[in-house]
Each structure stands twice: as C-alpha cells, then as structure tokens.
Amino acid sequence: MRTVDLFAGCGGLSLGFARQGFNVVGAFEFWPTAAACYRANFDHPVSETDLSNVDAAVAEIRAFSPELIIGGPPCQDFSQAGKRVEAERANLTECFARIVSEIRPRCFAMENVERARLSKAFASARKIFKDAGYGLTEMVLDASRCGAPQKRKRFVCLGIQGGEDGFATEIIESRLSKTPTTVRDYFGDSLPFEYYYRHPRNYNRRAVFSVDEPAPTMRGVNRPVPKGYPGHPNDACSLAERPEVRALTTAERAQIQTFPADFRWIGTKTDAEQMIGNAVPVKLAEFVAETLRLALEKAENVGKTTE
Numbered sequence: 001m002r003t004v005d006l007f008a009g010c011g012g013l014s015l016g017f018a019r020q021g022f023n024v025v026g027a028f029e030f031w032p033t034a035a036a037c038y039r040a041n042f043d044h045p046v047s048e049t050d051l052s053n054v055d056a057a058v059a060e061i062r063a064f065s066p067e068l069i070i071g072g073p074p075c076q077d078f079s080q081a082g083k084r085v086e087a088e089r090a091n092l093t094e095c096f097a098r099i100v101s102e103i104r105p106r107c108f109a110m111e112n113v114e115r116a117r118l119s120k121a122f123a124s125a126r127k128i129f130k131d132a133g134y135g136l137t138e139m140v141l142d143a144s145r146c147g148a149p150q151k152r153k154r155f156v157c158l159g160i161q162g163g164e165d166g167f168a169t170e171i172i173e174s175r176l177s178k179t180p181t182t183v184r185d186y187f188g189d190s191l192p193f194e195y196y197y198r199h200p201r202n203y204n205r206r207a208v209f210s211v212d213e214p215a216p217t218m219r220g221v222n223r224p225v226p227k228g229y230p231g232h233p234n235d236a237c238s239l240a241e242r243p244e245v246r247a248l249t250t251a252e253r254a255q256i257q258t259f260p261a262d263f264r265w266i267g268t269k270t271d272a273e274q275m276i277g278n279a280v281p282v283k284l285a286e287f288v289a290e291t292l293r294l295a296l297e298k299a300e301n302v303g304k305t306t307e
C-alpha cells in the first residue's frame with residue numbers, strides 16, 4: 001500500500017510501517033537535520049516543505065498517489081511539560097486533517113501525545129476526518145504493552161474511508177500484551193547495568209530506574225547525574241550505595257526507543273537526542289501498522305461476504 005509519512009522526523013513511524021509491509025514512498029519533514037537523518041536510513045524522497053502551507057503540501061503529496069497517510073504532527077503545545085496552552089503548533093494537527101481530507105487516501109494513521117486526545121485542535125481535526133467520510137478508531141496506547149520497553153503513552157487515531165467508528169478497537173485490545181515489557185525483557189541479560197539515571201523534570205519525581213521495569217518516556221534531552229542529586233524515596237536504588245549508576249547513552253536511548261543498533265544518526269548529539277525523544281518507538285509503530293493491516297483485511301472480507 002503506497003504510504004506517505006508527514007512530520008516524519010528521523011523516521012520511527014515510517015520504519016514500523018515499512019517493517020509491516022507498507023510501501024513508504026515519500027516523507028515530509030521541514031527540519032533539515034531530521035530530513036538528512038531520514039535520508040540516511042531510507043531510499044525514498046524526503047521533502048522539506050512546510051506542511052502548514054496546506055495547499056502547497058497537498059499538491060506535492062498528491063503526486064505520490066498515497067493510499068495511506070501516516071504522521072505525528074508536533075506535540076509541544078499539548079505536552080504535559082508545556083504551558084498547557086494550545087498555540088500555533090497545535091494547528092498542525094488540523095493541517096494534517098485538512099491534507100488527509102483533500103487527498104482522501106483509503107486510510108490514515110495519526111499519532112500524538114496522550115493529551116492531544118482531549119484538545120480543541122483534535123476536536124476540530126476529528127470533525128474534518130468525519131466530514132471527509134472516515135470511520136475512526138481512537139486509542140491511547142502504552143508502548144510497553146506494544147512490544148517496546150518503555151512506558152510511553154501515545155494517542156493514536158486511525159481512519160478508514162467509509163469504515164465504522166471503532167473498527168480496530170477489538171483488534172487492538174486482543175493484541176496488547178498482558179504485562180508491560182521491561183528493559184531486561186527486551187535486551188535480555190546482555191545489559192551492562194542494572195540501574196540507570198533519567199534526569200527528572202523536577203526533584204519531586206524519581207530519577208533512578210531498574211532494568212526490571214519499563215523505562216520512563218525517553219524525552220528530547222539527556223543529562224548526566226548532577227553533582228548535588230538529592231535522591232528520591234522511590235528511586236530504584238540509592239546512588240549513595242551505587243555510585244556507578246549513570247545516565248543512558250544516546251545509543252542506549254535509541255535502542256530503548258526500539259531503533260535498530262545500525263540506525264544512522266545524523267547531526268550533533270543534541271540533535272540526535274531530540275530526534276530520539278520526538279520519535280514514535282519503532283515497535284509501537286509496528287503495532288499500529290499491523291493493527292491497520294488487520295483492520296483493512298477484515299474490512300475487505302466483510303465486503304466479500306456481503307457481495
């Protein structure tokens with residue numbers, strides 16, 4: 001199925017869909033470093049067009065004749081960390097919906113932070129999708145129940161032209177793992193550490209995690225253990241007793257985001273950390289892609305039996 005990825009970043013979503021057999025033919029990403037990183041890992045073209053210019057974007061995307069449009073519009077304005085104000089960027093969710101409604105591919109998959117689900121921008125996007133004839137499945141997925149060793153919650157909206165609302169709900173529920181994937185489950189016993197440090201947003205939150213639990217969300221910044229780290233009662237171990245505990249490396253964070261070890265990172269370390277933090281875990285993307293594939297197969301079989 002011909003697929004185009006919008007707001008593609010370094011390509012986490014694309015990689016998951018490609019692994020599930022979708023034919024990704026083009027990507028759109030206006031940050032030159034992320035576009036370069038994407039190009040280093042995929043063979044199809046990446047356009048640096050600004051997708052907020054919907055008319056220009058539609059003309060360019062239409063040339064790929066996509067049957068599926070996927071994308072994760074940027075989420076800073078919805079994110080827990082932000083000021084909880086919906087500003088300009090939230091409108092990119094609407095831009096995604098307008099692009100989909102004008103091109104009318106057979107289906108689409110949109111990913112965003114959990115909070116986006118209840119945002120005004122998504123309410124407006126939902127109306128645009130519905131007016132364009134899409135049946136929708138909306139769900140918050142925890143990546144650790146979808147094969148990634150990370151407690152990262154993401155809102156996913158799938159659409160199929162002419163479908164029923166909730167068309168994929170049962171498929172999703174039947175495929176979520178019963179227990180979350182831990183870091184040790186994913187990497188096995190090859191890990192060189194038992195505990196690691198993830199810098200908290202503030203010291204009311206813990207910062208030390210064990211490999212026997214899912215990792216916390218990999219954000220776009222990575223800091224070493226600060227000299228005066230005061231500790232937290234819920235830390236998985238005390239740094240006073242285990243001074244060897246360190247922050248994860250960029251490569252380790254990428255692998256917790258379930259990128260393969262040979263994925264090529266372009267730009268500075270700060271750029272790579274940002275792209276890693278922005279990305280959809282590849283395993284979560286695969287889960288969403290497989291869900292959509294199964295839903296499309298189901299829709300086709302229903303069509304056949306009612307002919």
Ligand SMILES: C[S@@+](CC[C@H](N)C(=O)[O-])C[C@H]1O[C@@H](n2cnc3c(N)ncnc32)[C@H](O)[C@@H]1O
Pocket residue numbers: 007008009010011012013014028029030031034049050051052071072073074075092278279280281
């Ligand atoms: C949440 S990240 C996407 C991550 C990607 N789905 C992945 O799995 O790696 C959003 C991306 O949208 C890009 N972006 C933001 N505004 C844009 C615009 N107006 N046009 C095109 N890309 C834009 C950002 O540079 C960022 O890389």
